[in-house]
Amino acid sequence: MDVTTTRAAVEVRGAALRFGERTLWSGLDLDVAPGEFLAVLGPNGSGKTSLLRVLLGLQELSAGTVTVAGRSPGRGNERVGYVPQQRAMDDGLTLRGRDLVGLGLDGHRWGLGLRGLRRRRERIERAIEAVGAQRYADSPVGKLSGGEQQRLRVAQALVGEPDVLLCDEPLASLDLAHQRIVARLIDERRREADTAVLFVTHEINPILPYVDRVLYLVDGQFRVGEPDEVMTSRTLSELYRSHVEVVRVGGQIHVAGAQSALCEDEVHHP
Numbered sequence: 001m002d003v004t005t006t007r008a009a010v011e012v013r014g015a016a017l018r019f020g021e022r023t024l025w026s027g028l029d030l031d032v033a034p035g036e037f038l039a040v041l042g043p044n045g046s047g048k049t050s051l052l053r054v055l056l057g058l059q060e061l062s063a064g065t066v067t068v069a070g071r072s073p074g075r076g077n078e079r080v081g082y083v084p085q086q087r088a089m090d091d092g093l094t095l096r097g098r099d100l101v102g103l104g105l106d107g108h109r110w111g112l113g114l115r116g117l118r119r120r121r122e123r124i125e126r127a128i129e130a131v132g133a134q135r136y137a138d139s140p141v142g143k144l145s146g147g148e149q150q151r152l153r154v155a156q157a158l159v160g161e162p163d164v165l166l167c168d169e170p171l172a173s174l175d176l177a178h179q180r181i182v183a184r185l186i187d188e189r190r191r192e193a194d195t196a197v198l199f200v201t202h203e204i205n206p207i208l209p210y211v212d213r214v215l216y217l218v219d220g221q222f223r224v225g226e227p228d229e230v231m232t233s234r235t236l237s238e239l240y241r242s243h244v245e246v247v248r249v250g251g252q253i254h255v256a257g258a259q260s261a262l263c264e265d266e267v268h269h270p
């Protein structure tokens with residue numbers, strides 16, 4: 001078997017992240033395979049975004065190593081795409097949708113010749129089509145709706161055809177219909193191009209049909225496994241160190257008691 005195709009897209013070994021006295025997580029070992037969809041879940045402050053920051057090379061580990069798309073994080077790794085949380089762009093922003101998408105391409109790779117420019121334009125067009133944003137690709141992004149802006153951000157992350165896609169709550173503040181569209185786009189990409197997806201979220205249900213495994217972080221502890229293994233009353237009660245009830249209704253997962261468990265903790269450890 002070809003070694004390059006079996007190599008993990010993300011490798012985390014013995015990783016720890018500490019800020020002062022506080023350990024966000026430690027002893028973290030994780031392999032994310034090409035084409036795998038990993039949901040990263042956990043309460044506020046459990047270190048989900050910090051994990052993505054480590055993978056993007058914006059945050060140093062306190063211990064351990066990570067490899068992303070075969071390299072150390074950062075250093076302009078164009079094999080890595082990033083979709084941030086939706087937030088409204090300044091409505092005076094006159095940048096056009098297609099220019100926003102183009103920012104996801106490294107200019108040097110395409111050269112300055114006409115051929116390079118044409119290939120670059122085609123790639124941007126394909127990414128815009130893939131997210132169904134043709135209608136507003138020439139409009140100033142500041143005038144678009146939150147859902148439209150978010151589709152363009154997904155196009156920007158995908159235009160470089162990344163091997164690893166890091167998503168930080170990309171569905172937050174989108175309505176249900178747009179949540180479904182954006183989640184499906186990301187799923188299609190990983191199926192078509194074997195892109196590994198790490199998807200930070202508070203809410204697993206909009207992505208549940210796509211999730212292969214979950215990394216669930218709580219107060220320095222974590223579990224990794226398939227949703228059926230991790231999203232159970234028993235496992236989450238162990239993680240939260242308090243009784244948590246997980247109920248499955250109509251194909252959705254509902255977790256009761258997790259927030260109250262944390263509030264009690266906060267009282268004990270202000």
Ligand SMILES: Nc1ncnc2c1ncn2[C@@H]1O[C@H](COP(=O)(O)OP(=O)(O)OP(=O)(O)O)[C@@H](O)[C@H]1O
Pocket residue numbers: 019024042043044045046047048049050051
């Ligand atoms: N550079 C830093 N220095 C000190 N503390 C930090 C730093 N970066 C993050 N933290 C703290 O680490 C904790 C985890 O932050 P992080 O944003 O990773 O959590 P999260 O799980 O993504 O939370 P949320 O769900 O609220 O977005 C927070 O308490 C945050 O204040």
